[in-house]
Every structure is written in structure tokens, then in C-alpha cells.
Amino acid sequence: MANRVVGYQRTTALIKLLFFGRLGDFAKQVPATIQASTPAEIRERLNADYPDLVKELCQPQVLVSVNQMIVSWEQPLAAGSEVAFLPPVTGG
Amino acid sequence: MANRVVGYQRTTALIKLLFFGRLGDFAKQVPATIQASTPAEIRERLNADYPDLVKELCQPQVLVSVNQMIVSWEQPLAAGSEVAFLPPVTGG
Amino acid sequence: MNSIRIQTHDFNLAEEYQLLRELSPAVGAVVTFTGLVRDFELDSSIDSLTLQHYPGMTEKLLQEIVDQANQRWDLIAITLIHRVGELLPRDQIVFVGVASQHRVAAFEAAQFLMDYLKTKATFWKQVSQDGKQHWVESKDSDSTAAARWNTRGD
């Protein structure tokens, strides 16, 4: 647990967060930016204050994009990146 | 051969003839009606005067209809029937 | 709520679409197909195209094709229009419009209608090219397209 906290403190990348579709309903109180090194870490960091949101983010159909490209949850994040959480799309 | 001629003379059905598509080009001089008991017999009877037409009618893709129903070449014909010779269709 | 028309005059896609769209508040999908006279045939420009058909039989065959589509798919309406007589390059020849609740039925039915119309309906095209007329040859690809509806599992 101590290691994890150290890990977080080393992360300097400030990330812009976006939540779409039903995820937006769970993310109304979430700040617009966060510091994290991967999308998976964003999820972990949000868990303390927004457990209902994170439960949704952990559903296997939810995709994550970085700067508008679908990526894996372990994708390293550069400062200023735009990370979006995308539930299954329903357009058309 | 004598039998065939007798066969023709026994036929009393007067048949209305129609030729569509490229067949019409070969059938310009063909009378509008003929006496015959089957579509196959129409073909045989036309052969003396219109061999080029009959060669076309014998192509396997040519279909024959009686009163606007696709039928076999051996379909018995009733007097007043409308027999049409149909090359492959090309609409749409 | 099907409409089948064989006519010499042109049709208006916007009007046909509006009719299909407004038929029912359950319409969720409208697919239209429009066939046009291309200006080339066998690498040479054409002067005109003349569409012949077998009056009476054509209407009957188109009705059968429409009935089959309605049996195979859950559709709200079908419109089928085919022009006959002399047409010029870029003229509209044929229109198929299908309205349904869901898109897959509308797409499949429209394709089925065109495939069957191309291979079953008693129309014949004559091309006028360089002052000469010739009848258009049927295409094997059309028979192949129509045959696929017989081999499907549904």
C-alpha cells in the first residue's frame, strides 16, 4: 500500500477526463483533471471517492481512449492527455 | 413425317404469339396467331419459314409462358391461349 | 401498403421517400435504391436506352416478388417503380423503397427485390449506340445475386 502511494506521488502527468453516455451520470462530481500514469491508475484513484463510477468503469464493455485513440488500460499517459471513458456506443 | 402432318391437322387450338427482346427482331414476319397443341409444336411449325428465329427459340435460356405463366415446352395449349417467348430478362 | 408501378414518366425520389417515411410512427429505417442510365456501355457512349416489357405479366411477377419479400421480412411498406419506353443517359430507370422498423430487414429486402427484379421480371433493355440498336445481354452476376436468396439458412 505504501508503494502504491509512492507510485502515485511520482506521477506528474495532469490528465483531462471525459465520461460519455451512462458513465457521465456517475461522474458528475469528478474533477475535470487528475494526475495518473495510466488509465488503469485513473480508475484506481477514483475508487475512494466514486466507487459507483469505478464499478461501471470496470465493466468489460467499457473502452478507454487517449487523445481520441482507443488504447489499453495500461497505456502510459503523457501530461495534457485527454482520457475518455466510453460505454458501448448506441448511435445510428 | 406423315404422322407429324396428321398431328398438326388434328390441332384446332388457335394460339396468339408474342416474341420479346431480341426474339422480336427475328419474328417480325411471323403471323400473330398459329395453330398448335404445345409450345414445342409452335417451334417446329415455325421452322420451315423462320429457321433463324427457331434457332434462337431453341437456346436453353429462352423461356416460354402460356397466359403469362412460365410453363414447359410440352404444356398442352387451349384455344385462345397467349404464348410468349422470353429471352433472359435485362431490366432494373 | 405496397405500391407497384410500371410507367413511362419519371419518378420523384423525395416524394416516394416521404410517403414511406410518413406511413407509420413505427418506421425506423427507410432504404431506397435508384437505378440510373449510365452513359457508357461496353466502353462506348450510348445515345439512349429503350425498355420493353410484357404488360400484364410484368405486374404479376413484380407482385409475386413483393409478396415474397413481405413473407421473408417484417416490413411496413414496399414501393417498386420501373420505367419503360425510351430513356436517356442519366435518367432514372428503377426505384425500390422499403420502410421497416429495423435497418437489417429494410436493407435485405431492398437487395432481394432488386436481385429478383433483375432476373425474374419481364423487362428487356435495348441500347442505341452509334446509330445502331442492340439488346443488352443478361449478366451471370445477376443470376448469382438472385441465387443467394435460395441458399440461405433462414
Add this chain to the structure above:
Amino acid sequence: MNSIRIQTHDFNLAEEYQLLRELSPAVGAVVTFTGLVRDFELDSSIDSLTLQHYPGMTEKLLQEIVDQANQRWDLIAITLIHRVGELLPRDQIVFVGVASQHRVAAFEAAQFLMDYLKTKATFWKQVSQDGKQHWVESKDSDSTAAARWNTRGD
């Protein structure tokens, strides 16, 4: 000659069709698909539908889908329009128009575009029903429809 638009305002099918039709004298087939807001969802009438999307990413994804269709089929033009914002029952939501020389390419490309748009493009529908809002669930049938384009032999 492709056009991709995401817009709040309505579109006019007749205008889109004319543009596709007039692009080239080689156009022999135009297929259009229009998706409409149905008045019912889950057996209950709806008040409205709100379309959310991810600006920037949606345009990029639609461009990818259009590029893929052009690689797979010999097409003359594609038009893709998707509305966003609040829509009412019977409103038009989405338009796909494909112009090509031959009908099979136009039909297949239009279906491909809709299947991919439904499963890949970043749009989300929210329904307002009986004064309450809920997000529309994605349909397995849409994923199945999109998957068929990966398993074909061509």
C-alpha cells in the same frame, strides 16, 4: 468525393440524393439509408431522444469507416450524416448515401457503413420517456451485424 457531417439541424434526402446522382455520368446505382426516431421504445411511447457524441473522435472514426468502405468497394461517392442533440419521434437521425456504377457495391457499402457506424462511432442515445431519462442499451444484434464483415472471404 465523400461528405461526412455531424450536425444538430435536419437533412434533406432529396438534396443529398441529387448531389450523389449528379456527380458523374457513370453513376448507375444510388442506395440511401435513413434512420428515423421511432415513437416507441420498450413498449412505451417516448418524448424525445438526445444524441450525445465525442466531438473530434466521432469525425475521425467516421472518416475511418468511409475510408474502409472505399477500400473494399469500387464507389463513386459516400455521404454520411449523423444528427446530434435533442430529436423528436419521427425525426431523421442518420443518413447514408452511396453512389456507384453497380448496385451490389452500393448496397453492400451502405450496409457496411451502417453496421460499423452503429458499433464503432462514438454516439450515445438517451431516451426521455414518461418524464424520465435513460441511456439506450447497445444491442448484440448490431455487433453481430458488424462482425460479418470480418468473416467474409472477399
